[in-house]
Amino acid sequence: MDLNIxxxxYANISNNDQEQLEATIVDAITNGExxxxxxxxxxxxxxxxxxxEEEKKEMITSLESGIQNDL
Incomplete structure (x- = not known):
């Protein structure tokens, strides 16, 4: 069986607006499954x-900070 996640x-979110995308992310994180x-x-x-590149650096900095604060 070839499952392309x-x-x-992409199919599940292709028609979602910003509010729906945010709700998807928040729900996934909140449920912790x-x-x-x-x-x-x-x-x-x-x-x-x-x-x-600037946004990527910001994400890496945020990730590093989150890891240090959560450990």
Whole structure:
């Protein structure tokens, strides 16, 4: 069985507006279910691929800070 997670995620969110996209992200994080992690990864990949170098640096800085604060 060939399951393409990216295509499935893209299909599920292709018509979503900003409010719906935010709700998807918040719901996935709030529920904390392991099965949501691949979807969040695909969303992060989309964000990363459509970000400029400055935005990427900001994300890395934020990630580093979050890791240091959560440990």
């Amino acid at each position: 990216r295509k499935a995620i 392991e099965k949501m992690l691949p979807g969040l990864g695909v969303l992060f990949e989309l964000i990363w691929n459509h970000s400029n």
